[in-house]
Amino acid sequence: GAVVSQHPSWVICKSGTSVKIECRSLDFQATTMFWYRQFPKQSLMLMATSNEGSKATYEQGVEKDKFLINHASLTLSTLTVTSAHPEDSSFYICSASPPDYTYEQYFGPGTRLTVT
Amino acid sequence: GQNIDQPTEMTATEGAIVQINCTYQTSGFNGLFWYQQHAGEAPTFLSYNVLDGLEEKGRFSSFLSRSKGYSYLLLKELQMKDSASYLCAVKDTRASGTYKYIFGTGTRLKVLA
Numbered sequence: 178g179a180v181v182s183q184h185p186s187w188v189i190c191k192s193g194t195s196v197k198i199e200c201r202s203l204d205f206q207a208t209t210m211f212w213y214r215q216f217p218k219q220s221l222m223l224m225a226t227s228n229e230g231s232k233a234t235y236e237q238g239v240e241k242d243k244f245l246i247n248h249a250s251l252t253l254s255t256l257t258v259t260s261a262h263p264e265d266s267s268f269y270i271c272s273a274s275p276p277d278y279t280y281e282q283y284f285g286p287g288t289r290l291t292v293t
Numbered sequence: 294g295q296n297i298d299q300p301t302e303m304t305a306t307e308g309a310i311v312q313i314n315c316t317y318q319t320s321g322f323n324g325l326f327w328y329q330q331h332a333g334e335a336p337t338f339l340s341y342n343v344l345d346g347l348e349e350k351g352r353f354s355s356f357l358s359r360s361k362g363y364s365y366l367l368l369k370e371l372q373m374k375d376s377a378s379y380l381c382a383v384k385d386t387r388a389s390g391t392y393k394y395i396f397g398t399g400t401r402l403k404v405l406a
Contacts, residue, residue, distance in 0.1 A: 211394065220380055220399040221336070226391065234391070270335050272394075282394060284335040 180204055181273050183285035190261055190292055197257045198288045200271030206251035207273035211282065212244075215268040227254045261292040295319045297397035299381050304403045309371050313400045315364045315381030323392060324384040327355050327366045330399070331377045339366065339379075368402075376404045 180203040190196050200210055208229050213221040225246050226234040233246035245257040254273075258265055268289055272282040297317045305311040317325070324343040328336035342348055342357035342364060354367040368375055381397035 209391070213396075218401075220378075221382075221396040223393055223395065226393055228391070234393075268333075281338070281341075284337075287333075287335045289333075 179275070179281075179283045181207075181271065181283045181285040183269075183271055183288050185288060186286060187289040188291070190290070192262055192292055193260055195257055195259045196261055196290060197255055198269055198271075198290075200254045200256070200273065200285050202252045202273040202275075202283070205273075205275045207254075208251065208276045209274045210248060210254040211272045211274075212246060212254075212256050213270045213272070215270060215287075221270065224256075258290065261290070263292045266290055266292045295383075295385065295395055297381055297383060297395055299379075299397040299400045301398065302401045302403070304405060305371055306405050307371055307373060310367065310369050311371060311402065313366045313368070313379050313381075313402070315366070315397055317362050317364070317381070317383050317395075317397070319383050319385045319395060321386035321388075321392075322359065322383060323386045325355075325357055325364050326382045326384070326394070327353075327364075328380040328382060329377050330380055336380055371404050373404050373406065376402060378402070 182201045184199045210227040212224045224239045227246050227248040229248045235241045248254040270287040271285045274282045299315050327339040330336040340355035347356045352369045357364045378399045378401050380399045382394045386392045
């Protein structure tokens with residue numbers, strides 16, 4: 178149990194275009210989902226916390242107008258990178274927490290974004 | 294502020310024991326996690342500590358001292374497949390009552406034959 182999927186697993190897009198990444202909890206309902214970004218040889222940096230039915234909470238320094246997060250249901254959160262630039266190229270990972278687990282988060286497999 | 298520190302890199306020999314330290318400063322501590330991450334993959338859960346003391350799980354053990362803001366991950370009988378990055382993460386409760394996870398810098402462990 179506790180499986181989280183991400184789609185796509187990798188994507189290449191041109192500078193100036195937008196890319197949507199989906200994060201789904203497959204066998205549990207996730208009231209909270211987290212979006213992380215990871216640059217090569219660096220650790221995970223939390224971008225935002227996504228709560229079902231409410232606005233996402235963005236971390237300091239993350240542009241909410243550039244990284245649009247929607248958590249429309251208890252099993253799906255999406256991250257849209259708008260007007261992507263080469264510096265947005267990174268590994269994006271989501272995680273989800275079931276409401277009855279007070280401490281665990283389950284990670285998706287990640288999405289490798291390359292902006293050319 | 295919030296700060297989590299780990300050594301950047303460590304090297305050890307197959308069959309040996311290695312200890313990876315993590316020090317943290319957070320305002321709403323609510324548990325500490327250790328994850329293993331291989332290159333290009335998502336992190337996988339190794340251990341969780343919320344109370345002081347040692348948690349043992351097979352070849353892996355994790356220790357926590359909340360008063361010192363300190364934790365370590367102990368890996369015994371090292372295997373080549375243990376070569377990976379090890380991430381220390383703290384669950385931090387916000388003033389709003391919600392929570393988030395703050396990750397340390399990560400430690401790249403290289404196991405040599």
